[in-house]
Amino acid sequence: QVQLVQSGSELKKPGASVKVSCKASGYTFTDYAMNWVRQAPGQGLEWMGWINTNTGNPTSAQGFTGRFVFSLDTSVSTAYLQISGLKAEDTAVYYCVRIPGYWGQGTLVTVSS
Amino acid sequence: QAVVTQEPSLTVSPGGTVTLTCGSSTGAVTSGHYPYWFQQKPGQAPRTLIYDTSNKHSWTPARFSGSLLGGKAALTLSGAQPEDEAEYYCLFSYSGSWVFGGGTKLIVL
Numbered sequence: 010q011v012q013l014v015q016s017g018s019e020l021k022k023p024g025a026s027v028k029v030s031c032k033a034s035g036y037t038f039t040d041y042a043m044n045w046v047r048q049a050p051g052q053g054l055e056w057m058g059w060i061n062t063n064t065g066n067p068t069s070a071q072g073f074t075g076r077f078v079f080s081l082d083t084s085v086s087t088a089y090l091q092i093s094g095l096k097a098e099d100t101a102v103y104y105c106v107r108i109p110g111y112w113g114q115g116t117l118v119t120v121s122s
Numbered sequence: 123q124a125v126v127t128q129e130p131s132l133t134v135s136p137g138g139t140v141t142l143t144c145g146s147s148t149g150a151v152t153s154g155h156y157p158y159w160f161q162q163k164p165g166q167a168p169r170t171l172i173y174d175t176s177n178k179h180s181w182t183p184a185r186f187s188g189s190l191l192g193g194k195a196a197l198t199l200s201g202a203q204p205e206d207e208a209e210y211y212c213l214f215s216y217s218g219s220w221v222f223g224g225g226t227k228l229i230v231l
Contacts, residue, residue: 054160109177
């Protein structure tokens with residue numbers, strides 16, 4: 010069965026970087042794109058963008074360019090989300106999502122001094 | 123960027139029927155928007171109920187159905203159960219980008 014297992018919660022200081030992983034299993038990793046979704050505390054879902062797992066080409070939504078980088082390691086069927094220059098407003102749960110709708114369990118990133 | 127609009131909250135009686143809708147600021151919603159519907163309960167990851175307008179996953183309860191209705195995407199819950207109380211989100215595709223609706227809080231009361 011399709012499973013997406015994300016890395017554990019992170020506590021970071023402002024200005025630091027974080028890398029969230031999403032390990033896929035139960036299907037051929039390169040057959041489906043991987044999406045990333047953010048959910049700030051008490052807020053709705055925001056689509057951040059996606060990465061083509063065949064070519065590695067990323068597409069970012071408005072507001073998620075520059076500091077947000079999507080990457081892959083196809084040898085271990087894993088997608089990554091790296092956020093640099095963390096700000097307090099980056100505090101959120103980050104989800105990886107595979108169409109048609111398989112979700113990772115989410116990774117809480119907390120940014121606090 | 124397109125804006126996807128949902129009812130902020132709806133209430134349904136146990137055993138009742140309710141329809142949640144999602145509209146698009148760009149005009150009528152079509153199958154080309156590949157509408158998705160997700161359910162999220164407090165403290166949990168979202169769960170996909172419907173994809174591509176009306177397709178269900180193996181875990182989607184039969185009481186949920188998706189459709190296009192009056193230029194919007196619709197999620198109909200027939201025979202509401204207390205465990206259906208949750209936040210529901212829709213998601214549309216716009217030429218390779220995706221946009222979520224703001225969510226509908228469904229109260230079963």
